[in-house]
Amino acid sequence: MEFEPIIVGFLCNWCSYTGADLAGTARIKHRPNLRTIRVMCSGRVDPTFVLKAFAAGADGVLVCGCHPGDCHYIEGNYKTMRRMELLGQLVRAYGIDERRVRLEWVSASEGERFARLVDEMTLELRQLGPCKLRPTVAALANDFDGLSRAVTAQVAASGEVTHG
Amino acid sequence: MKDDCRIGFYICNCGTNIAKVVDAEQVCERIAGLPGVACARAYKYMCSNPGQEMITRDIRERGLNRVVVAACSPRMHEPTFRKALEAAGLNPYLLEMANIREQCSWVHDDPRAATAKACDLAHAAVRRVRYHQPLEKVEASYAPATLVLGGGIAGLTVAVELAEASQPVYLVEREGKLGGNVGRADLTAPYLDSARDILAEKIARAEASPKLDILLRSELVELRGFVGNFRATVRTTGGPTRDLAVGAVVVCTGYQEFDATRIERLGYGRFPDVITSFELERRLRMGRLETDDGRIPRYVSIVHCVGSRNPRYHPYCSRVCCMTALKYGHEIKSALPAAMVTDLYVDMLSFGKGGEDFYRRTSELKTMFLMYEKGDPPRVRAAEPGDDCGLLVQVNERLSGEVIDVPADLVVLMVGMEARADGGDVARTVGISQDRQGWFIESHPKLAPVSTATEGVYIAGCCQSPKDIPDSVAQARAAAAMVLAHVAQGKIEVDARFAEIDPDRCSGCRMCNELCPYTAITFDPDERRSSVQSALCKACGTCVAACPSGAITARHFTDKQIFEQIEGVLAWSSSRSS
Ligand SMILES: Cc1cc2nc3c(=O)[nH]c(=O)nc-3n(C[C@H](O)[C@H](O)[C@H](O)COP(=O)(O)OP(=O)(O)OC[C@H]3O[C@@H](n4cnc5c(N)ncnc54)[C@H](O)[C@@H]3O)c2cc1C
Ligand code: SF4
Ligand code: SF4
Ligand code: SF4
Ligand code: FES
Numbered sequence: 024m025e026f027e028p029i030i031v032g033f034l035c036n037w038c039s040y041t042g043a044d045l046a047g048t049a050r051i052k053h054r055p056n057l058r059t060i061r062v063m064c065s066g067r068v069d070p071t072f073v074l075k076a077f078a079a080g081a082d083g084v085l086v087c088g089c090h091p092g093d094c095h096y097i098e099g100n101y102k103t104m105r106r107m108e109l110l111g112q113l114v115r116a117y118g119i120d121e122r123r124v125r126l127e128w129v130s131a132s133e134g135e136r137f138a139r140l141v142d143e144m145t146l147e148l149r150q151l152g153p154c155k156l157r158p159t160v161a162a163l164a165n166d167f168d169g170l171s172r173a174v175t176a177q178v179a180a181s182g183e184v185t186h187g
Numbered sequence: 188m189k190d191d192c193r194i195g196f197y198i199c200n201c202g203t204n205i206a207k208v209v210d211a212e213q214v215c216e217r218i219a220g221l222p223g224v225a226c227a228r229a230y231k232y233m234c235s236n237p238g239q240e241m242i243t244r245d246i247r248e249r250g251l252n253r254v255v256v257a258a259c260s261p262r263m264h265e266p267t268f269r270k271a272l273e274a275a276g277l278n279p280y281l282l283e284m285a286n287i288r289e290q291c292s293w294v295h296d297d298p299r300a301a302t303a304k305a306c307d308l309a310h311a312a313v314r315r316v317r318y319h320q321p322l323e324k325v326e327a328s329y330a331p332a333t334l335v336l337g338g339g340i341a342g343l344t345v346a347v348e349l350a351e352a353s354q355p356v357y358l359v360e361r362e363g364k365l366g367g368n369v370g371r372a373d374l375t376a377p378y379l380d381s382a383r384d385i386l387a388e389k390i391a392r393a394e395a396s397p398k399l400d401i402l403l404r405s406e407l408v409e410l411r412g413f414v415g416n417f418r419a420t421v422r423t424t425g426g427p428t429r430d431l432a433v434g435a436v437v438v439c440t441g442y443q444e445f446d447a448t449r450i451e452r453l454g455y456g457r458f459p460d461v462i463t464s465f466e467l468e469r470r471l472r473m474g475r476l477e478t479d480d481g482r483i484p485r486y487v488s489i490v491h492c493v494g495s496r497n498p499r500y501h502p503y504c505s506r507v508c509c510m511t512a513l514k515y516g517h518e519i520k521s522a523l524p525a526a527m528v529t530d531l532y533v534d535m536l537s538f539g540k541g542g543e544d545f546y547r548r549t550s551e552l553k554t555m556f557l558m559y560e561k562g563d564p565p566r567v568r569a570a571e572p573g574d575d576c577g578l579l580v581q582v583n584e585r586l587s588g589e590v591i592d593v594p595a596d597l598v599v600l601m602v603g604m605e606a607r608a609d610g611g612d613v614a615r616t617v618g619i620s621q622d623r624q625g626w627f628i629e630s631h632p633k634l635a636p637v638s639t640a641t642e643g644v645y646i647a648g649c650c651q652s653p654k655d656i657p658d659s660v661a662q663a664r665a666a667a668a669m670v671l672a673h674v675a676q677g678k679i680e681v682d683a684r685f686a687e688i689d690p691d692r693c694s695g696c697r698m699c700n701e702l703c704p705y706t707a708i709t710f711d712p713d714e715r716r717s718s719v720q721s722a723l724c725k726a727c728g729t730c731v732a733a734c735p736s737g738a739i740t741a742r743h744f745t746d747k748q749i750f751e752q753i754e755g756v757l758a759w760s761s762s763r764s765s
Contacts, residue, residue, distance in 0.1 A: 027300075029760050031753060037640055038620070044260045047289030055300040058307050058756035059290055061261070063684070063744060067728025071746070076753050080761025102702065102729050131620040131628060131640065138294070 028082035028148035030141070032059040033068045038130050039087035045134035053138035054145040057085065064088065065103040065126075070110050073124060074117065082154045083123045085144055087137070090128040118157050122147060192223035192317045195251040197242060198309070199233035199258035201288055208292040210302045214257065217759075218309050223317055225249055234264050239271040246275035253319065255312045257285040257305065263631070278321030280683065280743060285312040303760055311755030318748045322683035327722060329415035329679045330434035331355060333670050336407055336613070339367020340656055341648025342439035343389045344663035345670075350399035351392070352667075354674055357431055358393065359405045359421055365390050367441050368649075373471040374518065375656060376510040377545035383472075385656070402429075410436065410617050413725065414643030415679040435643045435670045438627065439663065440613055442604040442649040445494030445501070453490065453600060454567035460484075460577055461567055461598040463493075464511060471515075476522050478577065484526060484596035487519055488580045490565060491532040495603030497562050501624060505603035505653040509536045512601050513549040520552040529555045529593050531565050531582055539655070557593065558585040567598055604653040617644050626652045637666040645669055684743040685724040686731055690716045692738035699730035699739065 034040040040061050046053065062068060065088025073084045088103055107126040114124055125144060129137045196218045200206035211229040219227035226249055230238050233256055245251055254277070256268050261284040269279035285308040295301040331354050335346045338360030346358040364370070365386075372382040393399050402423055409420040419431045447455035447463055454461045459479035462470075470476055478484050489512045495505040509532065516528045535556070537546035550556065559565060565582040576594035584591045606625025607613075614621050618641040620628045627646045630638040637645045647662040648654070654662075673679060688699075688708075695715035700708050707723035708730060710716075719730075719739075731739045737746075 029757060031756060041262065041620075041640065044262060044286075044289040047260070047293040050293055052294055052296060055291075055295040055297065055304050058304065058311070058760070059286070060311070060749060060752050060756065062728065062749070063741075064727035064729065067732055067741065067744060069732040069746070072749060072753065075750055076757070079754050080757040081753075082761075102733070106732070132622045 026149055026152060028056055028145060028151075028153070029080070030057045030083040030085050030144060030148065031076040031081040032057045032085040032087065032141075033062050033065070033072065034059050034129075035065045035067075035088045036061055036063050038089035038128075039065075039137070041131035042087075042129040042133045042137045045132065046138045047134075049134050051134050051138040053141045056145045056148075057141050068103060068106075070106060070113055073110055073114070077114070077117075077119055077123075077154060077156060082151075083125070083144055083148045085140070086124075086126045087129045087140075088126070090130055119154060120151060122151060123154055192253055193225040193249070193251045194223045194253040194255060194313060194316060195242065195245050195249070196224055196227040196309070196313060197233055197238075197254070197256045197258075198227075198229045198287070198305075199238070199256065200229060200231050201233075201258065201292075202231065205258070205288050205292045208295060208298055208301045209287055209305045210298060213302055214287075214305050214309055217306050218255075218313060221310065221313050223253075224313060225251055233258050234267050239267065239274075242268065242271040243275040246272065246277050252277065252281065253316045254282045255285065255309065255316050256282065257287045257309045257312065259288040260284075260286045260290070263289075280322040281316065281319050283312040283316040283319065285309045307756045307758075307760050310758055311752040314751040314755035314758075315748050318745065318751055319743070322742060324680040324683050325685075325721060326678050327413075327415050327681050329673050329677055330417070330432050331674050331677075332357065332431065332433045333674075334359060334407070334417070334419050334421075334431060334433040334436045335439060336436065336617075337367065337439035337441055337648070337650070338362075338365040338401070338403075339439060339441045339648060339659075340369045340386065340389070341441065341650075341659045341663040342367070342437070343386075343393055344660050345437045345439060345647060345667045346399055347389060347392045347396065348664055348667035349670060350396040352671055353398060354671070355398050355400070357400045357402060357419075357421065357433070359402045359407055361404065361406055363403055365393065365401070365403075368444075369656060371465050372468045374514060376507075376514040377539075377541040379514070379517070407613075407616055413681070414641075415673070416722075417643065434674060435645065436617055437645045437647060437663075437666045437670065438613065438617060438619070438650055439646075439648045440607055440610070440650045442653065443607045445602040445605050447493055447600045447602050449500065450493065450564055452566040453493065453564060454578075454598070455600060458567060458569070458578060458598075460596060461600065463600050463602045464508065464515075465602070467515060467599050471518055476519065478596050482596065483523060486527050486529070486576050486594045487515075487597045487599065488529045488531060488578075488593050488595035489515055489599045489601065490580070491530065491601045492561070493564070493600040493602045494605070496533060497564070499562065501603055501605060503624060503653065504536060505601075506536070507653065507655045508601035508603060510539075510542060510545065510655070512599075513537065513545055515599060516552060516554040517549045520554070527555070527594075528552075529557060529580075529595075531557050531559055531580065531593070533559060533561050540657075557582055557591065559583060560585050565593075567595075570594070604649060607650070610650070613650075617641065619644055619646065626650065637662050637669060643673075681722075682726070684726040684741065685721045686719045686726060686728065687721075687740050687742060688716070688718050688734075689738045689740065690714070690718070692736050693717055693734075694736045694738070696735060699734055702730050702733050704729070 287305040405423040494500040578595045580593040619639040645666040647666040648659040728741045731741045
């Protein structure tokens with residue numbers, strides 16, 4: 024049987040979650056591999072969430088927010104964008120292929136685009152195979168504070184690299 | 188972990204909408220085995236009265252203190268189920284929903300995979316709800332004034348309704364006069380009353396109302412704040428820039444007409460006797476039904492669906508042009524009984540009250556109807572010197588299958604409606620969204636047709652989609668009623684989700700201060716601590732994710748709640764779980 028990856032999606036309430044609902048209303052079929060978690064704004068997506076998802080067994084993480092300039096909260100998604108750059112470095116530091124994390128913009132009217140994104144990412148992850156974690160990361164899965172400390176340290180360190 | 192949780196789990200079949208793909212019984216069985224779940228039931232329609240009563244009864248009789256409903260999108264029925272909790276005296280925030288319709292049964296075909304996904308989403312909801320806390324709704328005041336953007340028939344109607352109910356209104360119109368597109372029309376279909384009369388009455392009432400402030404040549408440049416408490420910056424050309432306190436905003440910016448030069452074969456811009464519907468309206472209003480060089484036309488050809496119902500331009504129907512074309516047939520025949528009128532149409536859409544009757548009456552006036560294929564508009568060329576007409580319109584007639592040359596002295600193009608070119612700017616300014624065609628999106632097409640994703644911002648008229656005057660006015664009055672309902676209460680319940688800073692954990696680094704898009708965070712230099720002003724905070728969570736000390740909590744979106752959800756969606760399905 025073919026490997027079916029599980030993707031954890033963080034969708035902002037105003038644009039992307041609405042876009043995903045629209046895919047439903049319009050009956051735009053797509054792969055059943057995404058498990059969505061609603062957040063108010065993509066700006067809420069803490070790097071810790073992403074790492075937590077991998078630690079708990081996700082094969083990929085998809086963060087969706089409003090298009091730059093359209094964020095319901097004025098600029099939350101610009102902050103997400105900056106944070107996601109750091110996140111790329113962060114997951115690599117933990118030995119996770121960067122292609123397993125994606126940040127995409129999906130507006131409230133882009134049901135079709137949302138569906139295609141899920142399909143695309145599912146196919147890509149099928150090729151990458153199951154995500155295997157280093158034991159140290161896996162061990163952090165149930166240690167909430169340890170995980171966020173590790174992430175904060177890593178973000179602070181890589182933050183200096185990008186801003187320098 | 189909450190050991191004292193008694194969770195009620197309810198899964199909705201939604202008729203067959205959910206149950207035909209998701210095995211609801213199986214989801215129920217698996218969820219019933221989770222810690223803390225006191226009862227798990229499947230029901231045909233959870234949102235119906237018996238469905239809600241089931242929840243209320245179980246809370247009372249079984250002592251439930253948490254509820255999970257797996258059904259449609261929370262954007263649809265979260266308020267409904269929250270009320271069911273409240274009815275049983277349980278805090279409404281102790282509810283969590285799993286979206287297994289829009290984001291599951293409607294988009295997946297494979298029952299096995301869809302059921303597995305529904306189980307995961309329900310599992311996550313159950314894990315999350317254990318960490319929900321009772322929250323109190325927060326009350327904020329609701330400013331009585333309303334800002335109406337656009338002074339067409341829709342905006343005028345909203346403004347007059349509100350002002351005559353003694354509420355202050357600012358009517359902001361970009362142009363130098365009120366009336367919008369209706370001001371460009373002559374008679375209106377189907378009852379042939381004069382557009383001018385319809386408008387004059389409304390404008391007179393608007394101008395007579397002491398509560399109504401008409402701001403012409405004005406634009407909305409910025410909108411800050413939130414429902415009940417907006418601050419609108421309005422700039423008037425050659426006048427002052429005002430900062431207005433308003434409780435609600437109603438967007439009525441209407442439409443613009445399709446640019447007919449885009450369909451080259453119609454000859455618009457090349458032949459002066461090819462004119463648009465608006466240009467014909469103008470001639471009718473002036474009582475000069477003639478060709479460019481002042482002759483009486485003997486042949487008039489009317490082309491339907493110009494820019495509409497054509498995948499290359501706009502896929503939708505503009506809804507008023509068929510009726511308007513019939514109206515032209517009628518007006519032309521009454522003015523020039525000898526003229527021959529030909530209607531080149533795709534389908535004749537004369538729906539609505541009085542529509543079919545109008546079609547029957549006008550078609551009895553010996554108008555000739557020829558049908559062309561969608562996406563294959565007729566081709567206009569100059570007539571030969573010997574012909575007794577100025578132009579020839581070549582049409583691939585669908586019913587006869589023949590290519591027909593229709594003589595014409597005047598060709599009228601029924602240009603469709605399209606979203607205004609600057610609609611995107613308006614949408615961004617007021618925080619609403621547009622569909623693919625640029626029309627503003629309502630909260631729900633059937634249940635909340637004039638509300639938007641931004642609370643306190645409403646839409647009415649053609650800015651939402653093409654419609655005729657009766658429908659525009661109906662929406663306008665609906666929007667006015669929505670506003671009045673809130674104004675009457677004078678206050679609004681604001682969602683209890685906002686950020687909170689724990690002063691004991693805050694290190695005073697001030698990182699969050701400038702991050703907040705709403706400047707809701709203030710810094711106390713003496714205490715060296717930051718704090719959130721809950722009335723300003725919109726709960727985006729940006730500061731929460733950024734605080735290096737983990738001092739900020741997003742109420743109802745706490746780290747713990749989201750962590751539980753992450754574990755919940757993965758517990759059964761992940762490749763490492765078994
Ligand atoms: C050729 C033609 C004939 C028609 N005939 C009929 C008919 O016989 N019967 C019928 O029922 N319907 C008819 N209609 C439809 C009718 O025109 C619409 O239903 C009506 O105009 C919708 O009103 P509205 O207020 O929504 O929009 P509009 O009439 O477009 O008014 C919008 C107003 O908002 C202003 N505005 C736009 N953007 C801004 C901004 N950013 N800031 C400030 N102000 C702004 C505009 O200047 C305008 O005044 C016809 C339409 C066409 C194309
Ligand atoms: S109303 Fe008639 S002419 Fe206008 S777009 Fe619809 S079908 Fe075409
Ligand atoms: S970011 Fe956190 S620690 Fe820094 S001031 Fe804000 S709340 Fe305090
Ligand atoms: S959550 Fe934080 S950043 Fe967002 S509005 Fe509230 S205080 Fe500002
Ligand atoms: S609200 Fe969608 S990204 Fe901010």
